Amino acid sequence: MLMIDLKGKHALVAGVADDKGYGFAIAKALIEAGARVSVGTWPPTWNIFKMLLSRGKLDDSRRLSDGTLLTFENIYPLDAAFDTLEEVPEEIRTNKRYKDVGDFTLEGLVHNLKKDGGEKPLDIVVHSLANGPEVQNPLLETSRSGYLAAVNVSAYSLVAMVHRLAPLMAPGGAFLALSYLAGQRVIPGYGGGMSSAKAALESDVRVLAHEAGRRHQVRVNCISAGPLASRAASAIGAIDRMVEYVAQNAPLGDKLTAAEVGQTAAFLCSPLASGITGSVVYVDKGYHAMGMPRDQSLL
Numbered sequence: 001m002l003m004i005d006l007k008g009k010h011a012l013v014a015g016v017a018d019d020k021g022y023g024f025a026i027a028k029a030l031i032e033a034g035a036r037v038s039v040g041t042w043p044p045t046w047n048i049f050k051m052l053l054s055r056g057k058l059d060d061s062r063r064l065s066d067g068t069l070l071t072f073e074n075i076y077p078l079d080a081a082f083d084t085l086e087e088v089p090e091e092i093r094t095n096k097r098y099k100d101v102g103d104f105t106l107e108g109l110v111h112n113l114k115k116d117g118g119e120k121p122l123d124i125v126v127h128s129l130a131n132g133p134e135v136q137n138p139l140l141e142t143s144r145s146g147y148l149a150a151v152n153v154s155a156y157s158l159v160a161m162v163h164r165l166a167p168l169m170a171p172g173g174a175f176l177a178l179s180y181l182a183g184q185r186v187i188p189g190y191g192g193g194m195s196s197a198k199a200a201l202e203s204d205v206r207v208l209a210h211e212a213g214r215r216h217q218v219r220v221n222c223i224s225a226g227p228l229a230s231r232a233a234s235a236i237g238a239i240d241r242m243v244e245y246v247a248q249n250a251p252l253g254d255k256l257t258a259a260e261v262g263q264t265a266a267f268l269c270s271p272l273a274s275g276i277t278g279s280v281v282y283v284d285k286g287y288h289a290m291g292m293p294r295d296q297s298l299l
């Protein structure tokens, strides 16, 4: 029997702060496949997430197929906008949500991972984070700082993570990022430079696959996922309509679940996908293949 077997592997999923998004579903699938999973959580949500977990608020979502509850190896504070503490503006460093969490930069993450797991603590890294402060603005009305903030957090952070984390991985390791069709096609409402960030992310996946593949023998792939009403996506405003529209018009007519993205992620991060790198894999019920909305009279 061919099975996804991640026993003995340690994964970091960056961008988990509740049970509603793709990061949580991917973490769960990796654990179902036998991996140990740590998460990276944005400091403003770090304490709330830990409280939700400890108070049992996420227990339904944490339930695994064998009846036990999913647990994370570690919950690391991570603001992927920053490489080192020196570059963090004073008002963020002293903010009440940041000042007591320790070093939340990528350098701090590397330090924490090595402290907890030695020189090669990782096998899998999932980049499941994005932020576009002006996502509700059309690109035409996006400020320079809003655009650069979107690209910094949502795209450059992958470059920085591969740069800093690939040396912590044994050969055969796998990176995975999450993209959206808006990087390839026009999605009205997905503004603020987020479409630009996803286009950059997909291009970076290809270039990083080559560079980190040759230098560190790791793979870099990306899932282009269909719309999901996660916490981040609710900032877009029209997410429920987007989910409905895809269900009505995709080749497969049922709603996409986060678990389906999680299962594909587990495959792509597993040795079964050892020949796949530099790829954008669509997990969207086939919506990306359509050229016009479905029309009953034409079927």
Ligand SMILES: NC(=O)c1ccc[n+]([C@@H]2O[C@H](COP(=O)([O-])OP(=O)(O)OC[C@H]3O[C@@H](n4cnc5c(N)ncnc54)[C@H](O)[C@@H]3O)[C@@H](O)[C@H]2O)c1
Pocket (backbone or CB within 6 Å): 014, 015, 016, 017, 018, 020, 021, 022, 023, 024, 041, 042, 045, 078, 079, 080, 081, 127, 128, 129, 130, 131, 153, 178, 179, 180, 181, 224, 225, 226, 227, 228, 229, 230, 231, 232, 233
């Ligand atoms: N929800 C969708 O419709 C959809 C579709 C395709 C792709 N995606 C992508 O999936 C990924 C996960 O998003 P999601 O929709 O599941 O939402 P989510 O809210 O579960 O995840 C986004 C996470 O990013 C974190 N984050 C924001 N800024 C950060 C920063 N500076 N440093 C570290 N973490 C930060 C948030 O705290 C949150 O945990 C994103 O890359 C998103 O663009 C989402």
